Every structure is written in C-alpha cells, then in structure tokens.
Amino acid sequence: MDFLHPEERLSREEIESLQLIRLRKVIEEAKKSPFYSRKLKGIEPEDIKELSEVSKLPFTTKEDLREYYPLGFLTRPVSEMVRLHASSGTTGAPTAILYTENDLNTWAELMARCLYMVGVRKEDVFQNMSGYGLFTGGLGIHYGAERLKCLTIPAGAGNSKRQIKLLQDFKVSVVHIIPSYALHLSTVFAELGIDPRSLNLRIFLIGAEPHTEEARKRIEEIYGVKAYNSYGLSEMNGPGVAFECVYQEGMHLWEDAYLAEILNPTTLEPVAEGEVGELVMTTLTREGMPLIRYRTKDLTRFLPGRCLCGREHRRIDRITGRADDMIILKGVNIYPMQIEKVLMARKEVGQNYVIELYKEGHLDQMRIKVEIKDEYFVEDMRVLKQLQQSIAKSLREEILITPRVELVEHNSLPKSQGKAVRVIDLRDK
Numbered sequence: 513m514d515f516l517h518p519e520e521r522l523s524r525e526e527i528e529s530l531q532l533i534r535l536r537k538v539i540e541e542a543k544k545s546p547f548y549s550r551k552l553k554g555i556e557p558e559d560i561k562e563l564s565e566v567s568k569l570p571f572t573t574k575e576d577l578r579e580y581y582p583l584g585f586l587t588r589p590v591s592e593m594v595r596l597h598a599s600s601g602t603t604g605a606p607t608a609i610l611y612t613e614n615d616l617n618t619w620a621e622l623m624a625r626c627l628y629m630v631g632v633r634k635e636d637v638f639q640n641m642s643g644y645g646l647f648t649g650g651l652g653i654h655y656g657a658e659r660l661k662c663l664t665i666p667a668g669a670g671n672s673k674r675q676i677k678l679l680q681d682f683k684v685s686v687v688h689i690i691p692s693y694a695l696h697l698s699t700v701f702a703e704l705g706i707d708p709r710s711l712n713l714r715i716f717l718i719g720a721e722p723h724t725e726e727a728r729k730r731i732e733e734i735y736g737v738k739a740y741n742s743y744g745l746s747e748m749n750g751p752g753v754a755f756e757c758v759y760q761e762g763m764h765l766w767e768d769a770y771l772a773e774i775l776n777p778t779t780l781e782p783v784a785e786g787e788v789g790e791l792v793m794t795t796l797t798r799e800g801m802p803l804i805r806y807r808t809k810d811l812t813r814f815l816p817g818r819c820l821c822g823r824e825h826r827r828i829d830r831i832t833g834r835a836d837d838m839i840i841l842k843g844v845n846i847y848p849m850q851i852e853k854v855l856m857a858r859k860e861v862g863q864n865y866v867i868e869l870y871k872e873g874h875l876d877q878m879r880i881k882v883e884i885k886d887e888y889f890v891e892d893m894r895v896l897k898q899l900q901q902s903i904a905k906s907l908r909e910e911i912l913i914t915p916r917v918e919l920v921e922h923n924s925l926p927k928s929q930g931k932a933v934r935v936i937d938l939r940d941k
C-alpha cells in the first residue's frame with residue numbers, strides 16, 4: 513500500500529502516545545486565548561496522564577464560538593493569521609475560523625493525504641465544484657490537490673453547462689462535488705444528450721452534506737466513477753478530517769491531527785463501543801485557534817475491526833445526520849437520511865426530493881415531494897397512483913409511519929446552490 517505520510521503507518525499504540533503528547537501541548541497553547549484562559553483555569557497539561565482523562569476538559573460549543581466571535585479564540589495576534597473561513601450555516605450569528613500559515617500548511621497536507629489515499633496523482637486533472645469563498649470546501653480541497661501537483665480547476669459551484677464543458681475540454685479525471693449537486697448535474701448531462709460515462713472521469717470526492725449509500729451508488733453508476741465520502745467541518749479546519757480509503761468501508765479519521773470522542777449527546781458520557789453518538793473533537797495540531805472537545809452535533813459511530821488498507825486510524829461510519837436534524841412525528845424519530853435511503857434505491861425516483869413538515873389542525877404532518885424520472889411520469893393516473901402508493905409503502909417500512917407522498921416532475925423542485933436543504937418546516941413555531 514502506498515502512503516503519502518509516515519503518520520499513516522502509525523500503530524494504535526503510536527497514535528495514542530502521540531495524541532497524549534499533543535493534547536498536553538494543546539492545553540498549554542490554548543490557554544493563551546481569551547476563551548480558554550478562563551475556561552481552562554486550574555487545569556494544567558500534567559493533569560492529563562492518559563487519553564481518557566480528556567474527560568476532565570470542558571466542552572466547546574458553537575455558542576461559545578459565537579460569544580467569543582470574532583477573535584476570542586486566538587492564541588496569538590491577528591497579524592499572525594493569514595486566512596479566515598466561516599461555517600456555511602445560514603442561521604444565527606456568524607462564527608469564524610482563522611488560520612496561521614502553519615495551520616494552512618498542515619491542513620493542505622491532510623487534504624493531500626486524503627486525495628492520495630484514494631489514488632489521486634500528479635497526472636490527474638482535478639475540478640473543484642464546491643463553492644469558493646468563506647466555505648472551506650473550496651480553498652481547503654484546492655490546496656490539497658495542488659500539493660499533489662494536479663492541474664487544479666477552481667470551477668466553483670453552479671453554472672452546470674460550463675462545468676460540463678470544463679470536464680470535457682480538460683479531460684478531468686477527479687472531481688470534488690456535493691452529492692446533491694452530483695445528482696442534479698446528471699440531469700443537465702441528460703438534457704445536453706451527453707453520457708457522463710463517455711468522459712475521462714475516474715474519481716469523485718463527495719461530502720459536505722449527509723447522503724446515503726444508495727445516493728453514492730447512483731452517483732458511481734451515473735458517472736462511472738468511484739465516489740469517496742469526505743467529512744469535515746470548518747471548526748476542525750474544513751474537509752480532511754475523515755475520508756474513505758479505497759475499501760469504502762467507513763472514513764479514516766486522522767487521529768494524529770484530531771482527538772475524537774463519541775459521546776451520548778444527553779449524558780455526554782462515552783457511548784458503548786460501536787454505538788452511535790455525537791462526535792466531539794479536539795484539534796491536536798492547530799496553533800492559531802485550537803479547539804478543545806468541540807461538540808460537532810454530528811452523529812456517527814466508530815467502526816470495529818481493522819481496515820484492509822493497513823491504516824490504524826479509526827474509521828467512523830457515514831454521518832447519519834446531525835442531532836438537530838431529527839424529525840419527531842407522531843412520537844416517532846425520523847432522520848431525513850432514512851427517507852433518502854428508500855427513495856434513492858427506487859429506479860423510478862429522479863435526482864431530487866424534499867421533505868415538508870406542516871400542520872393539519874393540531875397534528876403535525878409530513879409530505880414528501882419526490883421527483884419522478886420522465887419515463888415513469890406517465891399520463892395514466894392509475895399508474896401514477898400505484899407508484900405513489902408503492903413509494904409510501906416502502907417509506908412506511910423504514911420510518912414506521914405513512915407519509916403523504918407527492919410525485920412531481922423531474923427537475924421541478926428548487927435546487928439550492930450549496931448544501932441541499934432537505935427539510936422544510938412549514939409549521940408555525
């Protein structure tokens with residue numbers, strides 16, 4: 513197996529002793545920031561004798577980031593900072609992450625490691641279809657690809673016809689793309705009468721939003737590529753936190769750079785081995801703005817066993833959703849990804865759907881608008897009715913309640929520019 517960095521070869525024991533050394537250092541460094549100088553009062557690096565004692569450290573939340581915005585987490589003067597990014601969240605006050613030159617360097621290396629791991633090489637032509645600007649999926653992945661000396665095209669988000677032209681003209685082999693956009697882009701290929709499989713595409717990096725195995729399979733099938741799941745968040749630099757290897761069985765979380773815990777979101781105690789909980793992370797290599805026990809709200813679990821690729825960095829499972837994404841309807845907990853799983857597995861269903869929550873009298877109701885492929889969108893109402901009932905039935909098997917299903921024409925649902933908005937809440941709060 514080919515590795516880019518020696519850190520990828522570390523054994524569990526080596527990873528854990530490196531983590532302990534780095535964790536102590538982070539405590540020392542973090543105390544230089546206004547936020548942690550207060551928060552870590554009375555805690556010294558020597559207090560942490562083993563990794564499990566990370567539990568002695570306080571949590572950091574999004575609200576903390578907001579409260580100490582813009583500079584309250586910096587360990588050094590702002591003149592030492594060379595880049596700023598922000599979370600893509602559209603609600604609430606802003607949060608910003610600032611990076612020193614070293615931070616950008618370590619981040620680009622991590623990103624390059626991810627790309628190299630799935631087989632991206634200098635000869636590849638790489639097109640980044642992620643939004644640039646404050647969103648980390650643009651520049652973050654961009655510099656990783658340049659490190660590998662790939663010809664790197666900063667195409668940005670949207671403008672599908674131009675994207676397709678660039679893919680063709682420069683024989684692009686590797687693409688970074690948000691999965692909902694990959695599905696949408698396939699409909700533009702269809703309109704243009706171009707088969708995506710006839711291009712030079714080889715590898716897709718998909719991530720930045722929750723998606724199911726079924727959506728991945730669709731993307732791989734449509735484009736004739738291998739699609740690898742990429743996980744990250746701006747608070748932890750951005751992409752490059754965890755990434756699938758060629759075996760596509762969970763994402764290796766780079767434990768030389770991040771200390772990860774999976775906790776019960778209510779008790780904040782570690783979950784039992786292999787159980788799903790909230791991912792909580794500490795940066796181990798960031799100097800300008802270290803974060804300790806940051807509560808991501810993302811739900812996942814550590815996968816058991818060793819990966820065939822030989823890396824001993826633990827793997828996390830596909831993110832099932834965020835703790836805040838859960839819909840409670842008629843007493844049943846539902847995650848949007850359960851719905852996507854059912855829809856994307858059906859051949860009649862097109863590339864987009866939306867879940868609407870509304871009130872009927874006093875009752876909460878759910879309506880799922882589903883795009884249907886042209887060839888199945890027939891005029892015979894009876895056939896459509898049957899299809900609708902059959903989709904509702906398969907949804908019921910997954911989510912235990914029968915939602916209202918509305919079939920709509922292919923390409924008729926609104927498309928968001930960045931991450932897909934899957935749930936629209938029309939209930940009065």
Ligand code: AMP
Nearest residue numbers: 599600719720721722742743745746831
């Ligand atoms: P941002 O900081 O704006 O880039 O958003 C980060 C959030 O996007 C994460 O906390 C996750 O909720 C979500 N996210 C990123 N990558 C993935 C992925 N591969 N699968 C599921 N959700 C993801």
Ligand code: ZN
Nearest residue numbers: 757819821823
């Ligand atoms: Zn692996």
